[in-house]
Amino acid sequence: MQSKYKVGLLRANLLLAGVFPALMVPGARDLSEALLLGLAAAWLGITALLVEFSHRRPSLVPWQLLPSLLLAALLWSAGDRYPFWLWAWAALVMLPQPAWMAALNVLLAAGSWAWLARLLPPEQALAAGLTLALMLALGLNRARWRPAPHGQARARVSLVPGLRLWPRARLADDLARERGRAQRDGTHAELLLIAALMRLGQQETARLSAYLALVCGYLLIATSLPGEGALPTLWLGLPALLTLLLLPLGPATLLNLSLAPVWLLLADGALSPGLVVAYLALVGAGGLAPWGMRHHQALLAATDPRDDECPALKPLPLLERLESEVERAELLDQRLAVVVLHLPQLEMAGEQFGTAARRALLETLCATVAEQSRDQDRLGRPEPAIFWLVLPGTGESGALLVRQRTEAAATTRRLPEIGHLEVRGATCLHTPGHTFSALRQRLVTTGRRLADG
Structure with a gap:
């Protein structure tokens, strides 16, 4: 390494x-x-x-x-x-x-x-x-x-790749966010933070x-x-x-x-x-x-968790975040849902209109998802045209609502040359007692099903 x-x-x-x-x-x-x-x-x-x-x-x-x-x-x-x-x-x-x-x-x-x-x-x-x-x-x-x-280091979620060590500024932000989550959840359990996330x-x-x-x-x-x-x-x-x-x-x-x-x-x-x-x-x-x-x-x-083309998490930080949320859900007996999103226009945008159109499409999707989700929700990109939106403390009805709002909001976004943004979604729930690997396999299968139409 x-x-x-x-x-x-x-x-x-x-x-x-x-x-x-x-x-x-x-x-x-x-x-x-x-x-x-x-x-x-x-x-x-x-x-x-x-x-x-x-x-x-x-x-x-x-x-x-x-x-x-x-x-x-x-x-x-x-x-x-x-x-x-x-x-x-x-x-x-x-x-x-x-x-x-x-x-x-x-x-x-x-x-x-x-x-x-x-x-x-x-x-x-x-x-x-x-x-x-x-x-x-x-x-x-x-x-x-x-x-x-030093300014760039403070913006990193991890000071050392692979180690759970935060910069002071980032730790303060994460602690404030986790306190809010603990108060909303009605519990004060140990904070399970992850080290993930030119x-x-x-x-x-x-x-x-x-x-x-x-x-x-x-x-x-x-x-x-x-x-x-x-x-x-x-x-x-x-x-x-x-x-x-x-x-x-x-x-x-x-x-x-x-x-x-x-x-x-x-x-x-x-x-x-x-x-x-x-x-x-x-x-x-x-x-x-x-x-x-x-x-x-x-x-x-x-140490940068963001994808090279958009603000979503890279595959490795995404998996680390998801595994941490699965552990948290098991320890606190909470619900966990993941919305799988497919962007079918991505390949066409890159081939026909170039890199600028491809980046604009990805950034528009990320902005749309951010508007329809909460601060603690995390959007990741495990595959080029597949996105996972991790929803801690969310059940089936809440995940379905987020998915429907995201799909509806996407239809209102119009990009030059590409047209209206098209997003296909599906929801996956974490089953209590099941492992992280099982959830990951279901997410991969769901993404492939969406990509196949």
């Missing part, structure tokens, strides 16, 4: 990135530089051991604040030796982070540039500043559509513009690296970070490793070991930003 959620790969990259600062410690110029490099290596190693697939360890301090302070301190203490680390700021702003942390990174990047600019001729300092601003803009643009991780593909034009920008950047850097100056290796780290910003992680890593000898030879024909290790440290640390983004997105996707 951990490899599925990018934990193993992220841990391996963290450990690999921590090796390079450790190798640089013996060649440090003074004690402060050695301590900073050792601290960076130690932090990367400890983070690799602590990384987990969970919202419980927010990425606020370990992922943004400490790396930012370390990078700023290294540039201020050893900027004349490794000025190309300046471009690592573009990788830091790519990480999922709150707005204030992004602003702090931009300020620290500007301070680092100002510190190095005093060692450069005015025209080269201006060019470096403008290039850094462009790189920061690219990094922020790549992460701008991702909300702050990258836009680039268009061809966007890919072409990225490739053109990358080629032009390579040509400009190739003409700037061979030369004498106050900081001749300043531009050495730019191609690696530019590649990570413009290309997917796999091709970017392969391209960076393939071109590393070229950039190092252009910057320093002697290929000094210290410069090689420092460059590899930059490439390894820069690659952690895309890995962190992948890890974060996989975690959010795994």
